[in-house]
Amino acid sequence: QSVLTQPPSVSGAPGQRVTISCTGSSSNIGAGYDVHWYQQLRGTAPKLLIYGNNNRPSGVPDRFSGSKSGTSASLAISGLQAEDEADYYCQSYDNSLRVWVFGGGTKLTVL
Amino acid sequence: EVQLVQSGAEVKKPGESLKISCKSSGYSFTTYWIGWVRQMPGRGLEWMGITYPGDSETRYSPSFRGQVTISADKSISTAYLQWSSLKASDTAMYYCARPTDGGVDYWGQGTLVTVSS
Numbered sequence: 001q002s003v004l005t006q007p008p009s010v011s012g013a014p015g016q017r018v019t020i021s022c023t024g025s026s027s028n029i030g031a032g033y034d035v036h037w038y039q040q041l042r043g044t045a046p047k048l049l050i051y052g053n054n055n056r057p058s059g060v061p062d063r064f065s066g067s068k069s070g071t072s073a074s075l076a077i078s079g080l081q082a083e084d085e086a087d088y089y090c091q092s093y094d095n096s097l098r099v100w101v102f103g104g105g106t107k108l109t110v111l
Numbered sequence: 112e113v114q115l116v117q118s119g120a121e122v123k124k125p126g127e128s129l130k131i132s133c134k135s136s137g138y139s140f141t142t143y144w145i146g147w148v149r150q151m152p153g154r155g156l157e158w159m160g161i162t163y164p165g166d167s168e169t170r171y172s173p174s175f176r177g178q179v180t181i182s183a184d185k186s187i188s189t190a191y192l193q194w195s196s197l198k199a200s201d202t203a204m205y206y207c208a209r210p211t212d213g214g215v216d217y218w219g220q221g222t223l224v225t226v227s228s
Contacts, residue, residue: 089156
């Protein structure tokens with residue numbers, strides 16, 4: 001049971017927009033800690049996709065965007081492409097555990 | 112250029128000990144946290160714990176406290192993850208990672224640990 005809850009899977013057709021939710025609590029997202037998102041392609045290490053709730057590292061397309069409200073956050077991917085098929089994870093800090101925590105991960109399938 | 116280079120894959124038997132490493136370069140090792148992330152086969156990412164090489168402060172996620180030891184040798188800019196007695200359930204990919212306030216900006220390539228009799 002992950003501290004941050006994500007849907008196990010989402011899917012969309014090429015060109016469509018999908019969103020992935022990340023639900024936390026008052027000890028992590030709700031306490032004001034930033035949410036970061038990672039993309040993990042099959043067989044590779046995770047890659048930072050969104051940091052500080054809604055910021056993209058250099059090289060990440062603007063098709064990827066993040067938002068945060070209350071105890072939840074979301075990752076949106078617009079203009080879906082086949083290469084977006086991957087696992088996506090949210091991450092924040094939890095002040096009761098005093099460590100960073102991940103969501104359970106969401107598998108994105110591009111139909 | 113920041114790099115985290117992990118030691119190679121390991122195959123061990125239950126009950127054996129193991130220490131894997133993560134060699135850092137390209138940044139000041141003592142001024143960043145560094146930690147370990149487990150990914151069991153077909154499963155998600157789990158933070159195991161983090162250490163601050165500057166003062167050796169180490170924090171463990173509750174699930175991993177007492178199960179592993181995380182350490183760092185600042186003289187050679189290397190972090191370690193060790194087990195005193197491996198179990199089959201320790202079979203996983205282990206990533207070292209550099210967490211910052213802006214997320215984990217650098218990851219190692221991963222070390223696959225297989226524990227089987």
